[in-house]
Amino acid sequence: MSADDGAGRGLSRRRLLGAAGLGALAAGTAGAGAGYAMADTSPPPVVVDPDALPIRFEGVHQAGIVTPSQDRLYFVALDLTTEDRNSLIALLKQWTVAARQMTQGNDVGEMGAVGGSPYSPPEDTGEALGLPPSGLTITIGFGRGMFVDDKGKARFGLDGLLPDRLTDMPSFSGDRLDDALSGGDIAIQACANDPQVAVHAVRNLVRIAFGRASVRYSQMGFGRTSSTSSAQVTARNLFGFKDGTNNIKVEEKKAVDDFVWVHQEDGPAWLVGGSYLVTRKIDMRIETWDRESLTGQQAIMGRTKGSGGPMSGGDEFAAIDFDATNEDGEPAIDLKSHVRLAHPDFNNGAKLLRRGYNFVDGSNGLGQLSAGLFFISYQRDPAQFVQIQRSLAGLNNDLLNEYIVHVGSGLFACPPGVGPTGYWGEKLFA
Amino acid sequence: MSADDGAGRGLSRRRLLGAAGLGALAAGTAGAGAGYAMADTSPPPVVVDPDALPIRFEGVHQAGIVTPSQDRLYFVALDLTTEDRNSLIALLKQWTVAARQMTQGNDVGEMGAVGGSPYSPPEDTGEALGLPPSGLTITIGFGRGMFVDDKGKARFGLDGLLPDRLTDMPSFSGDRLDDALSGGDIAIQACANDPQVAVHAVRNLVRIAFGRASVRYSQMGFGRTSSTSSAQVTARNLFGFKDGTNNIKVEEKKAVDDFVWVHQEDGPAWLVGGSYLVTRKIDMRIETWDRESLTGQQAIMGRTKGSGGPMSGGDEFAAIDFDATNEDGEPAIDLKSHVRLAHPDFNNGAKLLRRGYNFVDGSNGLGQLSAGLFFISYQRDPAQFVQIQRSLAGLNNDLLNEYIVHVGSGLFACPPGVGPTGYWGEKLFA
Numbered sequence: 001m002s003a004d005d006g007a008g009r010g011l012s013r014r015r016l017l018g019a020a021g022l023g024a025l026a027a028g029t030a031g032a033g034a035g036y037a038m039a040d041t042s043p044p045p046v047v048v049d050p051d052a053l054p055i056r057f058e059g060v061h062q063a064g065i066v067t068p069s070q071d072r073l074y075f076v077a078l079d080l081t082t083e084d085r086n087s088l089i090a091l092l093k094q095w096t097v098a099a100r101q102m103t104q105g106n107d108v109g110e111m112g113a114v115g116g117s118p119y120s121p122p123e124d125t126g127e128a129l130g131l132p133p134s135g136l137t138i139t140i141g142f143g144r145g146m147f148v149d150d151k152g153k154a155r156f157g158l159d160g161l162l163p164d165r166l167t168d169m170p171s172f173s174g175d176r177l178d179d180a181l182s183g184g185d186i187a188i189q190a191c192a193n194d195p196q197v198a199v200h201a202v203r204n205l206v207r208i209a210f211g212r213a214s215v216r217y218s219q220m221g222f223g224r225t226s227s228t229s230s231a232q233v234t235a236r237n238l239f240g241f242k243d244g245t246n247n248i249k250v251e252e253k254k255a256v257d258d259f260v261w262v263h264q265e266d267g268p269a270w271l272v273g274g275s276y277l278v279t280r281k282i283d284m285r286i287e288t289w290d291r292e293s294l295t296g297q298q299a300i301m302g303r304t305k306g307s308g309g310p311m312s313g314g315d316e317f318a319a320i321d322f323d324a325t326n327e328d329g330e331p332a333i334d335l336k337s338h339v340r341l342a343h344p345d346f347n348n349g350a351k352l353l354r355r356g357y358n359f360v361d362g363s364n365g366l367g368q369l370s371a372g373l374f375f376i377s378y379q380r381d382p383a384q385f386v387q388i389q390r391s392l393a394g395l396n397n398d399l400l401n402e403y404i405v406h407v408g409s410g411l412f413a414c415p416p417g418v419g420p421t422g423y424w425g426e427k428l429f430a
Numbered sequence: 431m432s433a434d435d436g437a438g439r440g441l442s443r444r445r446l447l448g449a450a451g452l453g454a455l456a457a458g459t460a461g462a463g464a465g466y467a468m469a470d471t472s473p474p475p476v477v478v479d480p481d482a483l484p485i486r487f488e489g490v491h492q493a494g495i496v497t498p499s500q501d502r503l504y505f506v507a508l509d510l511t512t513e514d515r516n517s518l519i520a521l522l523k524q525w526t527v528a529a530r531q532m533t534q535g536n537d538v539g540e541m542g543a544v545g546g547s548p549y550s551p552p553e554d555t556g557e558a559l560g561l562p563p564s565g566l567t568i569t570i571g572f573g574r575g576m577f578v579d580d581k582g583k584a585r586f587g588l589d590g591l592l593p594d595r596l597t598d599m600p601s602f603s604g605d606r607l608d609d610a611l612s613g614g615d616i617a618i619q620a621c622a623n624d625p626q627v628a629v630h631a632v633r634n635l636v637r638i639a640f641g642r643a644s645v646r647y648s649q650m651g652f653g654r655t656s657s658t659s660s661a662q663v664t665a666r667n668l669f670g671f672k673d674g675t676n677n678i679k680v681e682e683k684k685a686v687d688d689f690v691w692v693h694q695e696d697g698p699a700w701l702v703g704g705s706y707l708v709t710r711k712i713d714m715r716i717e718t719w720d721r722e723s724l725t726g727q728q729a730i731m732g733r734t735k736g737s738g739g740p741m742s743g744g745d746e747f748a749a750i751d752f753d754a755t756n757e758d759g760e761p762a763i764d765l766k767s768h769v770r771l772a773h774p775d776f777n778n779g780a781k782l783l784r785r786g787y788n789f790v791d792g793s794n795g796l797g798q799l800s801a802g803l804f805f806i807s808y809q810r811d812p813a814q815f816v817q818i819q820r821s822l823a824g825l826n827n828d829l830l831n832e833y834i835v836h837v838g839s840g841l842f843a844c845p846p847g848v849g850p851t852g853y854w855g856e857k858l859f860a
Contacts, residue, residue, distance in 0.1 A: 074790070118725040125720055126670020126735050127653075127788075130663060180795075195652040199668070199790050203799060207720050215797040220650070220790055222625040223557075233560060238629070240556020290555055290637050295548040305556055358557075360504070360629050360650055361791065365610075367645040369633060 051193035054133035057103045059417040060273055061261065064137030065353070065378050066250040068229035070191040073221035073357040074198035075279070075374065076206065077184025077410060078213040080146060085156045089429050091212050095140070095205055096423040105133035108204045125207065128200035136192040138201055140424045141277040141412025144168065145185040161428055163268050165276065165382055166413050173394030174401055181281055181408030184216045189277070189376070195220065217408070219281065221357025221374045228355055234308060234316065238284055238358050238371055239403070241301050242308035245316050246343070248353045259351045260378050270427035273416030275378045278352075278385045281359075281408030284372040289403045300399040302337030310339065338400045341391045350384040352377040372404065382411055481623035484563035487533045489847040490703055491691065492854075494567030495783070495808050496680040498659035500621040503651035503787040504628040505709070505804065506636065507614025507840060508643040510576060515586045519859050521642050525570070525635055526853040535563035538634045555637065558630035566622040568631055570854045571707040571842025574598065575615040591858055593698050595706065595812055596843050603824030604831055611711055611838030614646045619707070619806070625650065647838070649711065651787025651804045658785055664738060664746065668714055668788050668801055669833070671731050672738035675746050676773070678783045689781045690808050700857035703846030705808045708782075708815045711789075711838030714802035719833045730829040732767030740769065768830045771821045780814040782807040802834070812841055 051071070055063050082088060098108045109116070109123025116123055147162035149155055154162075171177075188205055192198040199220075206215055224235040226244025230251050237243040248255045262271045289297070298304055298311060308316040312324035312332040322340060324332040333340050344351050354377045361370040377385055392398040415425045481501070485493050512518060528538045539546070539553025546553055577592035579585055584592075601607075618635055622628040629650075636645055654665040656674025660681050667673040678685045692701045719727070728734055728741060738746040742754035742762040752770060754762040763770050774781050784807045791800040807815055822828040845855045 076793075116724075118728075119723050121721050122670070122724045122727070122735065124670075127666045127668055129666060129670065129736070195790075196666070196788065199788075199801075203716065203720075206799075207717075210717075215793045215799070218790075218793045218799070220792065236557045236559060236626070238557055240552070240554075240559065286633065287637070287640075290633075291551050293549050294546075294552045297552070298548075305552065306559070358626065358629075360625075360648075362650065363506075363645045363648045369636075369645070369648070371629075 049132075052132035052134055054104050055135055055137050057100045057138075057418075058420055062137075062139050062274070062414055062417045063103070064139030064189055064191055065260065065275055065355070065414070066228070066256055067135075067137050067191070068232060068250060069224045069227065069355055070135045070137070071193045071222065071224055072191065072195040072198050073374065073376075074190045074195070074202045074218065075221065075376075076188050076190075076202050076218040077143075077216045078186045078188070078206070078209060079216050080155075080185045080213050082212040083155065085429075087212055088156050091209055092425050093423040094208050096418060098204060098208055099138040099201070099424075102128075102201050102204065103133065103136045103138060105131075105136075108208075125200065125203055127203075128197050131194060131197055131200075134192045134194040134197040136190065136197050136201055138205070139189040139191075139277075139414060141187040141189075141414040142166075142425065143183060143185045143187065143410070143412050145183065158428060161268060161270060163271055163413050165266075166411065167382070169278075169382070169409050169411050170386060172389050172406070173397075175393070175406050175409070177409050178407050181217050182410060184410060184412075186213060187277060187279070187410060187412045195222070219359060219374050220361075221359045223358035225356050225358055225373060226354040228353065237373055238286060238360075239289055239297070239301075241297075241303060241305055242316065243356075243373075244354060245303070245308055246339075248351055250353075255351065256353070259380055259384065260353045262380055266380065270425070270430075271413055271415060274414045275380065276382045276385075277410070277412040277414050278375075278377045278379065278382060279408070279410035279412075280375040280406050282373045282375055283370070283405050283407050285403045285405075286369045286371055292403075299334045300337060300403075302333045302339030311337075334399065336397060336399045338392070338398050341398050342388055347387050347391055350387040352379050352384055352388065378414070479562075482562035482564055484534050485565055485567050487530045487568075487848075488850055492567075492569050492704070492844055492847045493533070494569030494619055494621055495690065495705055495785070495844070496658070496686055497565075497567050497621070498662060498680060499654045499657065499785055500565045500567070501623045501652065501654055502621065502625040502628050503804065503806075504620045504625070504632045504648065505651065505806075506618050506620075506632050506648040507573075507646045508616045508618070508636070508639065509646050510585075510615045510643050512642040513585065515859075517642055518586050521639055522855050523853040524638050526848060528634060528638055529568040529631070529854075532558075532631050532634065533563065533566045533568060535561075535566075538638070555630065555633055557633075558627050561624060561627055561630075564622045564624040564627040566620065566627050566631055568635070569619040569621075569707075569844060571617040571619075571844040572596075572855065573613060573615045573617065573840070573842050575613065588858060591698060591700060593701055593843050595696075596841065597812070599708075599812070599839050599841050600816060602819050602836070603827075605823070605836050605839070607839050608837050611647050612840060614840060614842075616643060617707060617709070617840060617842045625652070649789060649804050650791075651789045653788035655786050655788055655803060656784040658783065667803055668716060668790075669719055669727070669731075671727075671733060671735055672746065673786075673803075674784060675733070675738055676769075678781055680783075685781065686783070689810055689814065690783045692810055696810065700855070700860075701843055701845060704844045705810065706812045706815075707840070707842040707844050708805075708807045708809065708812060709838070709840040709842075710805040710836050712803045712805055713800070713835050713837050715833045715835075716799045716801055722833075729764045730767060730833075732763045732769030741767075764829065766827060766829045768822070768828050771828050772818055777817050777821050780817040782809050782814055782818065808844070 107124035144166050147158045190198040190201040225237045226247045227234045228250050230249045234242040234245050260275050262274050264272050302311055309318055310320040312321035322333050326332045356373050356375040359374050364370045395401050537554035574596050577588045620628040620631040655667045656677045657664045658680050660679045664672040664675050690705050692704050694702050732741055740750040742751035752763050756762045786803050786805040789804050794800045825831050
């Protein structure tokens with residue numbers, strides 16, 4: 001019995017997509033959509049779908065941080081089940097090879113998804129066969145638990161390499177963190193414009209890790225909150241408001257350099273060019289929010305629901321006037337509004353590159369939507385996040401806290417990017 | 431304080447999208463994607479994205495059944511908490527108005543998402559503001575529980591209107607059904623090419639139902655298994671195999687008429703032009719499957735993993751030769767393979783219109799992917815599904831059963847479509 005089609009060779013993503021080039025790829029996409037106009041049998045126009053293109057894997061920094069946000073997320077946190085240094089190094093090397101392949105639209109492995117011996121499991125699980133690269137990025141972060149165990153003893157010979165700033169996250173007022181949805185020795189963020197491509201990436205990395213690392217939790221997301229590029233329309237969160245209007249945009253090179261990347265003087269050396277990743281799973285009390293008046297919703301946010309402009313006036317990107325008053329002489333921007341308490345002016349200038357996604361996990365046992373925001377931010381120093389979250393947290397602060405609850409939390413140090421032959425975190429083991 | 435922007439009027443989806451027409455809409459889509467090529471500042475080409483277009487709501491049949499499958503699903507099952515006939519009629523009328531609005535890319539309500547009194551909750555929850563119709567369809571089905579209570583007593587005065595065929599689904603060998611993921615008095619299937627649009631639709635319908643119906647369970651899905659149009663490339667399930675090669679295609683008018691729509695002679699009269707909807711939440715044992723050899727995977731499915739051609743030879747759409755033998759003299763198509771046991775030739779000719787979606791709900795407590803297939807099929811008679819499922823179910827039958835488990839089940843009668851002024855299920859109350 002041959003491996004495939006009687007021709008004895010695998011059918012790889014590269015072969016499928018490479019045969020006819022990008023024009024044909026895009027035409028295929030348009031052709032599928034053309035099914036809606038079923039009476040129209042004219043050939044679809046040949047256009048390149050930018051959402052289908054690959055993102056470069058190699059670079060000074062990892063992709064997936066200042067890459068303009070893709071539409072979909074699959075995030076996973078893993079715990080290392082091995083204690084062997086060489087086993088960890090081998091895992092990181094194998095993961096890097098696989099990530100390099102998948103982000104460029106290829107199968108995992110050397111022989112194509114269904115190549116190799118038919119008596120072995122396929123090297124690639126196959127569900128992305130025929131799908132384009134879809135803007136896939138795969139970004140890795142290392143948790144404190146990879147460096148030290150619960151007693152503070154070094155793991156994997158990584159003595160002295162734990163960044164001072166990779167501490168346990170402080171607790172914040174109102175936190176209701178679930179340990180099973182928090183932490184992790186390693187985080188992997190897969191973003192793509194097709195959820196099947198993101199799922200395929202995480203699944204294959206998890207499979208490669210079998211016997212060395214196991215999944216702690218994972219999270220699907222959609223909706224591209226917060227917008228990270230000035231070329232993107234600001235997306236809306238599940239409260240119906242635009243989210244990320246004042247986010248750092250990846251085109252703002254100085255802000256990115258000042259607030260996102262770890263510098264030489266920050267240390268440690270292995271992390272220079274990297275960034276700290278903070279995740280927060282934030283449940284939204286959707287049904288309660290939906291019964292709040294428009295006036296109330298806008299006062300809580302400090303912005304209008306329609307355009308997203310500040311309550312002090314102007315369009316979405318207008319400067320916020322925190323001193324403006326309304327016709328009753330009250331502050332136009334409520335003193336406890338989300339936009340005010342999160343603003344750099346009230347946080348010693350701290351800014352984050354937010355890169356979160358909406359999620360719907362189905363329904364909870366009370367018949368309510370189990371939905372919210374999987375908050376992701378990248379920053380040069382976790383203290384930036386801590387500053388802002390301290391400002392927001394607690395029922396005496398951000399008015400929004402009546403409608404949200406933080407149930408998961410993570411902090412990871414993301415190493416710099418790799419070259420054509422390097423591997424994730426290689427400087428840790430040099 | 432004004433409702434929005436100081437101009438005292440709402441910003442609706444219609445206004446946002448209608449202003450510049452479809453060309454601008456599509457250009458906006460391409461413009462967002464053009465962020466990837468950040469050095470290129472030339473204006474994006476103006477093309478119509480077929481995935482963004484609206485699907486007609488009115489018709490002889492409900493949309494969302496023979497509509498070529500969209501990319502994303504949000505499905506919800508609700509239980510009626512009212513016992514009042516007029517309250518149910520009002521709910522169905524309000525839902526129909528809202529579905530008509532949302533499928534055409536408009537806000538729910540008469541005043542735009544943020545219109546109306548600022549001291550009332552917004553009529554529309556707002557998270558789809560600025561998004562195109564995205565091929566949204568909303569399809570309703572009625573469960574047995576809407577017609578009779580647990581003791582068989584009629585509800586809502588619907589005496590004599592319960593279809594004989596809307597029975598409790600028989601149990602199948604190997605079923606491990608969770609009552610909390612099964613049944614429901616009413617089902618709503620929202621499909622769209624943008625998950626935010628599908629989520630928005632269900633959320634607003636659930637909100638409208640407050641006090642009259644509550645959510646029993648809900649399910650997100652992606653990946654368009656099974657393919658329902660000959661214009662679509664066959665999608666892959668999470669076992670990595672093409673799914674739906676031999677599915678009824680919506681272009682096959684005779685098969686659709688024979689196997690999907692309820693006819694006059696089938697009765698009852700109110701259901702003519704409608705269809706029966708079967709749902710099955712099927713968990714996949716992903717990690718176990720991924721350790722199965724390619725030979726094993728292909729034998730179980732009866733098809734090759736690459737092209738999806740039958741193991742008896744030929745390409746994806748080649749006729750299956752169940753009598754073919756391999757070089758060892760054994761049947762090329764295993765007698766217990768999925769493709770054989772599900773085939774019409776071994777099921778008295780029974781066929782279904784499958785319209786399922788892949789799902790990933792995150793991870794389970796064992797660190798495994800909580801993933802699988804949310805199976806959806808439409809058929810003229812539930813007996814078609816029962817015939818095939820009886821053929822498949824149990825460890826002595828379909829080899830695939832070692833890797834899947836059915837955890838949820840639903841059966842609903844979907845009324846015919848509505849005209850420009852009608853409402854879902856109106857003939858039940860005539």
